[in-house]
Amino acid sequence: xxxxxxxxxxxxxxxxxxxxxxxxxxxxxxxxxxxxxxxxxxxxxxxxxxxxxxxxxxxxxxxxxxxxxxxxxxxxxxxxxxxxxxxxxxxxxxxxxxxxxxxxxxxxxxxxxxxxxxxxxxxxxxxxxxxxxxxxxxxxxxxxxxxxxxxxxxxxxxxxxxxxxxxxxxxxxxxxxxxxxxxxxxxxxxxxxxxxxxxxxxxxxxxxxxxxxxxxxxxxxxxxxxxxxxxxxxxxxxxxxxxxxxxxxxxxxxxxxxxxxxxxxxxxxxxxxxxxxxxxxxxxxxxxxxxxxxx
Amino acid sequence: xxxxxxxxxxxxxxxxxxxxxxxxxxxxxxxxxxxxxxxxxxxxxxxxxxxxxxxxxxxxxxxxxxxxxxxxxxxxxxxxxxxxxxxxxxxxxxxxxxxxxxxxxxxxxxxxxxxxxxxxxxxxxxxxxxxxxxxxxxxxxxxxxxxxxxxxxxxxxxxxxxxxxxxxxxxxxxxxxxxxxxxxxxxxxxxxxxxxxxxxxxxxxxxxxxxxxxxxxxxxxxxxxxxxxxxxxxxxxxxxxxxxxxxxxxxxxxxxxxxxxx
Numbered sequence: 214x215x216x217x218x219x220x221x222x223x224x225x226x227x228x229x230x231x232x233x234x235x236x237x238x239x240x241x242x243x244x245x246x247x248x249x250x251x252x253x254x255x256x257x258x259x260x261x262x263x264x265x266x267x268x269x270x271x272x273x274x275x276x277x278x279x280x281x282x283x284x285x286x287x288x289x290x291x292x293x294x295x296x297x298x299x300x301x302x303x304x305x306x307x308x309x310x311x312x313x314x315x316x317x318x319x320x321x322x323x324x325x326x327x328x329x330x331x332x333x334x335x336x337x338x339x340x341x342x343x344x345x346x347x348x349x350x351x352x353x354x355x356x357x358x359x360x361x362x363x364x365x366x367x368x369x370x371x372x373x374x375x376x377x378x379x380x381x382x383x384x385x386x387x388x389x390x391x392x393x394x395x396x397x398x399x400x401x402x403x404x405x406x407x408x409x410x411x412x413x414x415x416x417x418x419x420x421x422x423x424x425x426x427x428x429x430x431x432x433x434x435x436x437x438x439x440x441x442x443x444x445x446x447x448x449x450x451x452x453x454x455x456x457x458x459x460x461x462x463x464x465x466x467x468x469x470x471x472x473x474x475x476x477x478x479x480x481x482x483x484x485x486x487x488x489x490x491x492x493x494x495x496x497x498x499x500x501x502x503x504x505x506x507x508x
Numbered sequence: 509x510x511x512x513x514x515x516x517x518x519x520x521x522x523x524x525x526x527x528x529x530x531x532x533x534x535x536x537x538x539x540x541x542x543x544x545x546x547x548x549x550x551x552x553x554x555x556x557x558x559x560x561x562x563x564x565x566x567x568x569x570x571x572x573x574x575x576x577x578x579x580x581x582x583x584x585x586x587x588x589x590x591x592x593x594x595x596x597x598x599x600x601x602x603x604x605x606x607x608x609x610x611x612x613x614x615x616x617x618x619x620x621x622x623x624x625x626x627x628x629x630x631x632x633x634x635x636x637x638x639x640x641x642x643x644x645x646x647x648x649x650x651x652x653x654x655x656x657x658x659x660x661x662x663x664x665x666x667x668x669x670x671x672x673x674x675x676x677x678x679x680x681x682x683x684x685x686x687x688x689x690x691x692x693x694x695x696x697x698x699x700x701x702x703x704x705x706x707x708x709x710x711x712x713x714x715x716x717x718x719x720x721x722x723x724x725x726x727x728x729x730x731x732x733x734x735x736x737x738x739x740x741x742x743x744x745x746x747x748x749x750x751x752x753x754x755x756x757x758x759x760x761x762x763x764x765x766x767x768x769x770x
Contacts, residue, residue, distance in 0.1 A: 401567065
């Protein structure tokens with residue numbers, strides 16, 4: 214999906230400098246081959262770079278005879294990933310659950326707070342500065358304190374929430390203020406209640422902004438979960454991927470550190486694309502951001 | 509002219525509007541709207557005609573004068589009496605044509621079955637039955653404006669207020685919509701107040717052209733357009749129409765020189 218967006222930018226540059234309506238609407242016959250080439254390059258080039266990088270990495274490790282506790286070769290990391298899959302997959306699930314819970318709390322809390330702020334100026338003025346303070350204080354510094362006062366699972370969740378809720382709050386607030394003024398007039402002409410205006414006008418208007426906030430929050434809740442796990446340093450069955458990284462570091466099991474790191478970044482990528490897909494599905498019929506993709 | 513002897517549906521008496529920044533949009537505006545008539549407010553931009561419309565709709569409060577609703581209409585609440593069509597289609601982009609048109613009924617909690625019937629009827633009237641499930645984004649500018657008109661008509665308002673609704677459309681589409689609007693007005697027997705800055709549009713559509721002057725906005729003159737309805741292509745190309753347009757243009761020019769600004 215996202216790989217199509219720059220494509221249209223490209224065709225705009227390479228196409229007729231003054232495209233007529235027919236050209237825009239009609240099938241892009243003249244641009245077809247160029248577009249296909251462009252798309253192929255867009256997919257192929259990162260893969261080539263990855264393959265080259267891995268090959269050089271593998272070669273350097275072998276030629277220089279670097280021991281795995283200094284720098285493991287990609288092959289060794291892959292073998293570790295397979296060998297330790299039982300342990301790592303369990304940790305992956307733990308981290309993903311924390312991330313998802315933190316994300317859900319951030320979504321509900323962020324949207325809920327924004328709606329509350331929108332309905333009551335007193336509440337907004339009273340609480341908004343503290344939302345900002347929570348956001349600007351590094352969560353790494355807050356985590357140890359939270360672990361003192363809260364049960365471990367709750368502390369980890371709160372960390373994920375603190376990191377993730379602010380973009381949802383800020384974007385939703387912006388969205389709720391971006392209602393078309395004529396539409397707002399129309400609603401007041403029909404004498405609607407505040408609840409109706411919120412449900413039928415403000416929230417739908419804000420939807421693209423809310424989804425944008427959620428897309429940021431998805432990645433951030435993973436970060437929050439990882440930071441909290443590292444600060445908590447818990448062991449045993451409930452240990453997440455971040456804890457595995459710390460633990461493997463202590464044991465000089467560097468290949469496993471890399472394997473866990475690989476899983477974390479894959480999780481982040483999947484979260485990002487799932488949210489992008491939701492965003493696309495929700496907006497494709499009406500919002501400019503999603504429509505641009507279809508062209 | 510039996511129409512003029514009817515009691516007015518609504519009257520603006522000495523209406524003035526001053527904005528907090530000191531701009532006086534309207535001063536001493538007197539206007540009567542009689543039931544069933546089609547009246548056009550014609551004036552240069554900045555003469556306060558849109559402001560007058562918003563005051564009639566209750567979207568804006570006058571700072572001087574009063575808006576009187578007269579006759580039996582008084583018993584009905586204002587929001588159920590008025591349909592408003594904005595300069596832009598002003599549709600909800602996130603939902604279908606059907607839901608856009610159904611909005612006023614949903615807001616008034618009309619039962620779903622009854623609402624569906626009324627929405628279908630009004631969509632049929634504006635010729636968009638086939639597009640009920642389309643999204644506004646998928647329609648042309650003229651079709652979007654039709655949806656907007658359908659939404660204003662779905663409550664069967666006594667008074668339809670239109671704020672330069674066709675100003676952004678191309679001429680062919682505008683002519684077509686003018687004809688359709690006249691047809692709907694005649695069959696629905698509703699009252700229309702139509703704001704425009706086009707002399708030709710005002711004469712073609714209305715029975716009465718109210719020419720406004722600016723700074724501050726006020727009524728400068730009134731012209732009766734005593735041509736019978738239904739009006740169509742023949743009227744548009746007639747000498748009679750041309751004469752009315754010439755008179756309206758001359759009056760508009762006088763109105764503009766009266767304000768002392770070129």
